[in-house]
Amino acid sequence: DTAVSQTPKYLVTQMGNDKSIKCEQNLGHDTMYWYKQDSKKFLKIMFSYNNKELIINETVPNRFSPKSPDKAHLNLHINSLELGDSAVYFCASSQGGSFHNEQFFGPGTRLTVL
């Protein structure tokens, strides 16, 4: 009955590879987010989708591409992985109809690029 789930939990890969992280929420929310948390725990928004429409697209390398097949899913695909991509990636969701609704976070995916 996990609210926001991510797979995989850990991802270890070589530089130059392509990988995907999947996120699903069963809260019925219409807005989903991807965040990157670096080694200093700084949390940075990357993307957000509302009803499958991209509404936040921060300055991230175009090697990162989000895909939202439906309101309950938001996947993150990363091409040509680099050492600097190593971080913990969090998915989150909220009911986006109002700007003051809190976000619910997944458990995170720890990506290590070797």
Added chain:
Amino acid sequence: AQSVAQPEDQVNVAEGNPLTVKCTYSVSGNPYLFWYVQYPNRGLQFLLKYITGDNLVKGSYGFEAEFNKSQTSFHLKKPSALVSDSALYFCAVRDSGAGSYQLTFGKGTKLSVIP
């Protein structure tokens, strides 16, 4: 532009003592303010929020926060700290005047409660 500052990287407090984790913000309109907690190797969990109304907001696990518009602050407080409160705390703000979905987080404050 919206921004939030957490001036302390770490706060240490003895178990049973009151705790305060500080947060200040900057927005062009009215602020929507949030506190989240992150336990080791976990995602962020929502604690409480201020939208409008009473300046003192009560949240989960006995935490509360006081909104102070003149000082642009939203400090997190708890009357009596528990060892289990030890975690990383994030303050976040959204500018109601910006019409944006984006939530800006502070850099986090590590709270250590000493037995």
